[in-house]
Amino acid sequence: MKLPSTMVVLERGWLSSNNIVFLGKDRTAVVDTGYATHAEQTLELVNHALNGRALDAIYNTHLHSDHCGGNKILQDNHNKVRTFVPVAELEKVQSWKQAELTFNMCGQYCARFTAEDVMHPGDKIRLGDLDWVAHSAPGHDPSSVVLYCEKEGILISADALWERGFGVIFPEIDGRAGFEETRATLDMIGELDVRVVIPGHGKPFTDVKKSLNIAHSRIDFLEMEPVRNAENAVKVLLKFLLLDRQEIKLSELPKLLHGIPLVTAANKFYLHYGLIHLAHWAVNQLRRSGAAEVKGNFLYNVD
Numbered sequence: 001m002k003l004p005s006t007m008v009v010l011e012r013g014w015l016s017s018n019n020i021v022f023l024g025k026d027r028t029a030v031v032d033t034g035y036a037t038h039a040e041q042t043l044e045l046v047n048h049a050l051n052g053r054a055l056d057a058i059y060n061t062h063l064h065s066d067h068c069g070g071n072k073i074l075q076d077n078h079n080k081v082r083t084f085v086p087v088a089e090l091e092k093v094q095s096w097k098q099a100e101l102t103f104n105m106c107g108q109y110c111a112r113f114t115a116e117d118v119m120h121p122g123d124k125i126r127l128g129d130l131d132w133v134a135h136s137a138p139g140h141d142p143s144s145v146v147l148y149c150e151k152e153g154i155l156i157s158a159d160a161l162w163e164r165g166f167g168v169i170f171p172e173i174d175g176r177a178g179f180e181e182t183r184a185t186l187d188m189i190g191e192l193d194v195r196v197v198i199p200g201h202g203k204p205f206t207d208v209k210k211s212l213n214i215a216h217s218r219i220d221f222l223e224m225e226p227v228r229n230a231e232n233a234v235k236v237l238l239k240f241l242l243l244d245r246q247e248i249k250l251s252e253l254p255k256l257l258h259g260i261p262l263v264t265a266a267n268k269f270y271l272h273y274g275l276i277h278l279a280h281w282a283v284n285q286l287r288r289s290g291a292a293e294v295k296g297n298f299l300y301n302v303d
């Protein structure tokens, strides 16, 4: 798979999103910056890719903690950098509205950063001396954008399309809509002439048709029984916690889960478990899928 020499894909794990560094003649940029606890590593990796140049711009496809957690450290170390967020998010960032930013809702953390610029759907953006277009991609997140370079057939898909699926459809958990939006986003991607997808997580891939088919079956599966989406949300949020902490004392888990508003909402509207039962259920789900193991009184992350 050949990518233009003006772009560097930094493939990260699942706690931190991938970062895509652009080295244009006159301008450098990074798309998405990972999670807060990996911020030092993000700075190191991005600086290495920049090879002594200053960072001119940060673009966030959406403001989930694993996509903008490195913004602050990059801003602190590159004092001329400008930060672009989806237009619907600017005001929330500028006033740092915790209730509207998703970090607290997910039980996650993001160091406060600033933003002064926006991306509108349809905006043309020059990255790595190539023209990209921002496309609105709601579903996983209502404000998310994906970036498409027609000339090279490259799509930066964020969490709207992965090689095998897409990110949790969070809006459905707390009473907003997301299934229809997800389907429309997949259809929009299907209309583009994409050769390579650089997803928010996982390695870049080229069999776009296959991934779209997988994603379409997945949305059908979730929409048929929306409780499945809620179950997935709880599992993903616990796994994220575990990726961050590596181990969690089992006795603390019910309280910890209760402290995550989206888990509480998923349980209230869809699962209807008691707190201890919810913790047991979630632990067993992660164990069954090989994402965690229990030893003694602790739950441990398994990569």
Ligand SMILES: [Zn+2]
Pocket: 062, 064, 067, 140, 141, 159, 167
């Ligand atoms: Zn996301």
